[in-house]
Amino acid sequence: MAPEGNSEEEVALVANEIPASDDKNEESDPPTTDKDEKASYGAVNGEKDEKPKVKPVKFQKPSTAKASRKYVKTNSSFWDDAREFEVGTIPHSMVMALAIGTVCGIAAFLYYKVLFAALEYIWHTIPETYIVDVWPEWTHVFWIPIVGFTMAAGVGLSVMYLGEPGDLPYTVKCVHEDAYIAMDHVLPMVAASQFSILGGGSYGPEAPLVAICAALGGFISRQVFKVEQRNIVRKHTLMGMAGALAAFFGVPLGGSLFALEVCNRFGLEYFEHMVEAIFAGVACLVVFRGLAGLPMEAIWTITEVKLPEANASEVIVGGVLGLVGALIAFIFAKMHWSIMGQFQKYDLLRNERALYRAFAGAVAIVGIGMFIPHTMFWGEFEFQTIATGSPASTLDHVWPTSGAIGFEMDNGWKCLLVGIFKMIAISITVCGGYRGGFIFPFFSAGAAFGRALTFIFPWMHLQVATLCVAAAINVAITRTSLATSLILCYLSGEQMAMPAVLTASLVSLFVTGYMVRYMNFFLFRTFYILLFSVNQILFSTLFSFQPFIKTQIVRNDIDTSLFHAADSGNEYDESKGVQRRFFAV
Numbered sequence: 001m002a003p004e005g006n007s008e009e010e011v012a013l014v015a016n017e018i019p020a021s022d023d024k025n026e027e028s029d030p031p032t033t034d035k036d037e038k039a040s041y042g043a044v045n046g047e048k049d050e051k052p053k054v055k056p057v058k059f060q061k062p063s064t065a066k067a068s069r070k071y072v073k074t075n076s077s078f079w080d081d082a083r084e085f086e087v088g089t090i091p092h093s094m095v096m097a098l099a100i101g102t103v104c105g106i107a108a109f110l111y112y113k114v115l116f117a118a119l120e121y122i123w124h125t126i127p128e129t130y131i132v133d134v135w136p137e138w139t140h141v142f143w144i145p146i147v148g149f150t151m152a153a154g155v156g157l158s159v160m161y162l163g164e165p166g167d168l169p170y171t172v173k174c175v176h177e178d179a180y181i182a183m184d185h186v187l188p189m190v191a192a193s194q195f196s197i198l199g200g201g202s203y204g205p206e207a208p209l210v211a212i213c214a215a216l217g218g219f220i221s222r223q224v225f226k227v228e229q230r231n232i233v234r235k236h237t238l239m240g241m242a243g244a245l246a247a248f249f250g251v252p253l254g255g256s257l258f259a260l261e262v263c264n265r266f267g268l269e270y271f272e273h274m275v276e277a278i279f280a281g282v283a284c285l286v287v288f289r290g291l292a293g294l295p296m297e298a299i300w301t302i303t304e305v306k307l308p309e310a311n312a313s314e315v316i317v318g319g320v321l322g323l324v325g326a327l328i329a330f331i332f333a334k335m336h337w338s339i340m341g342q343f344q345k346y347d348l349l350r351n352e353r354a355l356y357r358a359f360a361g362a363v364a365i366v367g368i369g370m371f372i373p374h375t376m377f378w379g380e381f382e383f384q385t386i387a388t389g390s391p392a393s394t395l396d397h398v399w400p401t402s403g404a405i406g407f408e409m410d411n412g413w414k415c416l417l418v419g420i421f422k423m424i425a426i427s428i429t430v431c432g433g434y435r436g437g438f439i440f441p442f443f444s445a446g447a448a449f450g451r452a453l454t455f456i457f458p459w460m461h462l463q464v465a466t467l468c469v470a471a472a473i474n475v476a477i478t479r480t481s482l483a484t485s486l487i488l489c490y491l492s493g494e495q496m497a498m499p500a501v502l503t504a505s506l507v508s509l510f511v512t513g514y515m516v517r518y519m520n521f522f523l524f525r526t527f528y529i530l531l532f533s534v535n536q537i538l539f540s541t542l543f544s545f546q547p548f549i550k551t552q553i554v555r556n557d558i559d560t561s562l563f564h565a566a567d568s569g570n571e572y573d574e575s576k577g578v579q580r581r582f583f584a585v
Contacts, residue, residue, distance in 0.1 A: 144398070422445040
């Protein structure tokens, strides 16, 4: 019901106004020169997490004054908007999406061709030409440390002499604060990420492509089309990110949504840019896949027979597996920040010591890989072998595939070992200053844990077990419940697994949103019963949870969300030291 003195139409107009705010995310005049900020955030430098401040929103009182909001659709027809080509209109957004998608598709293709040509030459051509039938067979395994340490040197030297490449948390931070990524991060990211992947680290090309294409999107927006509005520049940056992931995964909707979801810890908050970002993702996908000659199809076959249908029991199983994956992710996060603390203790996090940092990481990555080759590389091509328990000889990249002891995933314990050591390898890769993405690495680790569960519960569908645990772990870390479900089900060709996988993703997202409070309580009580003399403060500190991507924040330019509420809805609970949040209705 409209307030007295105002018509319903007037109230609707006022409700759509953009209130005056000093929010720096929405300033109209962003800097037009690249920011020379040489620092890496989040998962790389291990800095303390600062909770975003909750800024109360002051609603404007309804009035009969004309609304100040400027609508995107400014003219009566598409052709009028196209002729004037005003920033933010549909024709302008379409042209920007096509331009950014095309440029990013070409950039992704070049990155892809160089990477896979180098992988083939280093890990297959050289060994097959110069090592097989020349070296004694027992020495073949030493090719892994030779390549691993050589590429680690490349990682460290590239950071020292080319500059800070950034990482996914840094990209997310720039999207929030500056709306673009400086172009001077592109060359360092290309070099550092290529060396990281070629060395067998548990990092993939997805995050480097996101950073590179995000920088290109912002550059095209600011320098070519001379866009000055901060939120419009951010939209074009997100177009580049969406294009990179859509092209890399070959999943236009899932990849594009991932770029939008990963910026926040709970849900998709840059919703106003969603449609244009997805359109850019489709454009980039067409260009990249067309140039590379890659089809858009499922790349994994977990079982010969696909799930014929979905039923309620599998959805329930998916929810339980979501809890399992969330717990694994929690343990991983605790382990990771402990390892990061050791790197910080020995002063290895500064870029001046990047070479020593990379060598320290390579020791663990190479050591694990020599005995369990399944943990090497980013897992996109290894997922098939891990999920199905196929012979190690089917591993795509590593050579020799047998490693030092001829490791095979032929029982549940060995599947569990692959999952555990893959998670350790991911953490060491991050701590060692390597650059890349951890989406596929978490997928492959989850597949190993899921397969291990099928040895304990033989009645469980292998597709459901592997995909649900993979989704739950990835969602707990990256906070991308919708995109993760779409990507996993598309790449596996298991559309009937979607209800269970989506349930696992959502359960993991919800549970890890309250991880600190309830995990502290549960773990303290459990260990107190077992170890009577343990002090509560010790366990409260030990089991506190830090987000993996610390730069994921919530917007402060919207009235209500999970972490924001109107003035009347915010209360501070002094007894618990937390901000209580209510939804304004």
